[in-house]
Amino acid sequence: MAVITYREAVGRALREALQDERVFMMGEDIGRYGGAYAVTRGLLDEFGPERIRETPIAESGFTGAGAGAAMAGMRPIVELMTINFSLLAMDQIINHAAKVRYMSGGQLSCPLIVRTVTGGGASVGATHSQSLEGWFAAVPGIRVAVPSTPHDVLGLFRAAMLQEDPVMFVEHTLLYSTRGEVEDEPYVIPFGRADIKRSGTDITIAAYSRMAVVAMRAAEQLESRGISAEVVDLRTLSPLDSETVVESVRKTGHAVVVEETWYTGGFGATVVGLIQERAFDYLNAPVGRVAGEEVPTPYSRYLEQASIPDEARVIQAVEAALGR
Amino acid sequence: MASGDKLDGAQLIDFYRRMLLIRVFEERSAEQYMLGRIRGFLHLYNGEEAIAVGAISSLQPTDYVVTHYRDHGHALAKGMDPNAAMAELFGKATGCSKGKGGSMHLFDLEKRFMGGHAIVGGQLPLSTGFALASKLRGDGDIALCFLGDGAINEGEFHESLNLASLWKLPVLFFVENNLYGMGATVEQMLAFHDEIYKFANGYKIPSVRIDGMDVLKVREATQEAIAHVRGGNGPFLIEAMAYRFRGHSMADPAEYRARSEEERWRMRDPITTFGASLVDGGTATQEELDEIRTEVEEIIDAAVQFAEDSPFPEPEALYDDVYGGM
Numbered sequence A: 001m002a003v004i005t006y007r008e009a010v011g012r013a014l015r016e017a018l019q020d021e022r023v024f025m026m027g028e029d030i031g032r033y034g035g036a037y038a039v040t041r042g043l044l045d046e047f048g049p050e051r052i053r054e055t056p057i058a059e060s061g062f063t064g065a066g067a068g069a070a071m072a073g074m075r076p077i078v079e080l081m082t083i084n085f086s087l088l089a090m091d092q093i094i095n096h097a098a099k100v101r102y103m104s105g106g107q108l109s110c111p112l113i114v115r116t117v118t119g120g121g122a123s124v125g126a127t128h129s130q131s132l133e134g135w136f137a138a139v140p141g142i143r144v145a146v147p148s149t150p151h152d153v154l155g156l157f158r159a160a161m162l163q164e165d166p167v168m169f170v171e172h173t174l175l176y177s178t179r180g181e182v183e184d185e186p187y188v189i190p191f192g193r194a195d196i197k198r199s200g201t202d203i204t205i206a207a208y209s210r211m212a213v214v215a216m217r218a219a220e221q222l223e224s225r226g227i228s229a230e231v232v233d234l235r236t237l238s239p240l241d242s243e244t245v246v247e248s249v250r251k252t253g254h255a256v257v258v259e260e261t262w263y264t265g266g267f268g269a270t271v272v273g274l275i276q277e278r279a280f281d282y283l284n285a286p287v288g289r290v291a292g293e294e295v296p297t298p299y300s301r302y303l304e305q306a307s308i309p310d311e312a313r314v315i316q317a318v319e320a321a322l323g324r
Numbered sequence B: 001m002a003s004g005d006k007l008d009g010a011q012l013i014d015f016y017r018r019m020l021l022i023r024v025f026e027e028r029s030a031e032q033y034m035l036g037r038i039r040g041f042l043h044l045y046n047g048e049e050a051i052a053v054g055a056i057s058s059l060q061p062t063d064y065v066v067t068h069y070r071d072h073g074h075a076l077a078k079g080m081d082p083n084a085a086m087a088e089l090f091g092k093a094t095g096c097s098k099g100k101g102g103s104m105h106l107f108d109l110e111k112r113f114m115g116g117h118a119i120v121g122g123q124l125p126l127s128t129g130f131a132l133a134s135k136l137r138g139d140g141d142i143a144l145c146f147l148g149d150g151a152i153n154e155g156e157f158h159e160s161l162n163l164a165s166l167w168k169l170p171v172l173f174f175v176e177n178n179l180y181g182m183g184a185t186v187e188q189m190l191a192f193h194d195e196i197y198k199f200a201n202g203y204k205i206p207s208v209r210i211d212g213m214d215v216l217k218v219r220e221a222t223q224e225a226i227a228h229v230r231g232g233n234g235p236f237l238i239e240a241m242a243y244r245f246r247g248h249s250m251a252d253p254a255e256y257r258a259r260s261e262e263e264r265w266r267m268r269d270p271i272t273t274f275g276a277s278l279v280d281g282g283t284a285t286q287e288e289l290d291e292i293r294t295e296v297e298e299i300i301d302a303a304v305q306f307a308e309d310s311p312f313p314e315p316e317a318l319y320d321d322v323y324g325g326m
Ligand SMILES: Cc1ncc(C[n+]2csc(CCOP(=O)(O)OP(=O)(O)O)c2C)c(N)n1
Pocket: B070, B118, B119, B120, B121, B147, B148, B149, B150, B151, B152, B176, B178, B180, B181, B182, B248
């Protein structure tokens, strides 16, 4: 057991992955600069410029090059500096990487990992603070991992390396410096297994990425108010572990779904839909939803804070669902 | 024949046969479309056969080919079984893509035919990826990427040329300049329309413009380009001037262009002119060429029959191949 940061966990996962000769990395400033979030620092010296490939600022071009190399038998890991810039690579991810297996009748596959960074809270304004991972999760043919802890980063990245399909590996900007325990043995966390980060009996709080951390803090405070909340961290949006969510809600009879992005079209709506379809008879109250305010993320500190869900809003939603 | 490439009579006749195979495939496809057996978009390659045959015949079997949605000619030239191609157009389970792709999305991994891609420009980044994979592994394989003049307007063209040049990737970009992208002329859409091949020079990629209606000229230029690319000198770009004899797709009556323009280009039909040169040069007799036509028609008619007789995919196939195994 060791305690490492989320950033270190990604770095460790990448070093492990690079032991495979088919693996190489591409992205903007991932070499000498060390990555915009300092995740890839040191990799250039260790693995050399053939395998740690710094690209021009051309997201569609290099993401597509990654997709092509994956189709030709390599195992590329592409870093998109933030998920906001994935919009310039959308064509390659959605029209090409996600489609080629199906459209070729199973002949081609595209085991491309796209690592990127989601979320707000860093005072970088509306173009740099979005949480778009749910959009990818809506597309068949792609997998989406959204780890919330260093432990999950390592286990999920190892699982990502075993996928035969494109994976969006979505890290959170505010989690990089968080710390957590990781086991020394090389464990794998298979995709599609949500994690009950905290068990409880009164209500289920389903969340992912940084909102799972927020949900945990809310649950601690709720405990002191006599409410026992179960926190289900989805860990992957695709595949979604519907079983664990449904089982938890059947047990607690109440649910709140939390996410950082906008209410309209948010991934949380899919989770709520699932709960009402499969656990309706167990529900004692409507399912609550906590989501980001429906505005472009503002720059100014207090406005930005007001736009992103926090513990207080989760607690409020939980109490409303429980009729307190 | 100007190049060092020594072609014997049998090879020349084989080029004729390959071009004709594509032409007859397209003719039959059009008929089957009118009968309602082929649906959706159907983009025919009539008039551009010299490009697919001249270029692809210069490759090694393990070289990659990737192209746009006007892909039947490239697929057949790379060796795709006409039965599998026609069955795909029919949406049948025996199609090369099991009926999941259709006319615009033919694939044959075994032949390293890496697809028809229907998003204009989308195949360019992929082609650099094939070339990168080959380079990293030291395979010696190159990627041949076909694109239309219209694709030059897309950012993916420019991003891919830059990357390929920076990283000296073994990729040959092949622009099929047929003067139109749907109904728009290159003059209307490209500021630098009169010398498209020079776009490459902005990325320090050498390039040439050639006549795309002459299979031997295409082959000669492609071989020179391949020597450059395979020699580790980075990418190359060829612009071949050509003309599509039919509308953009079967849905297009091509009312935006003059019939006289079409007639002028049809005079230069790559198959009839090449056939005539074979007869004039004493390489083949007209009877031999007629026999080849009969053979080719038999192959394609059999492909139509195969497609017609094949089953549609079972409903259970709907969820096959969305994801691979763990
Ligand atoms: C990104 C994108 N935009 C638009 C289209 C619609 N479209 C299909 S073909 C085409 C024209 C392409 O012309 P060109 O590249 O010259 O190829 P050609 O059809 O002449 O072979 C257009 C606009 C598309 N398929 N993809």
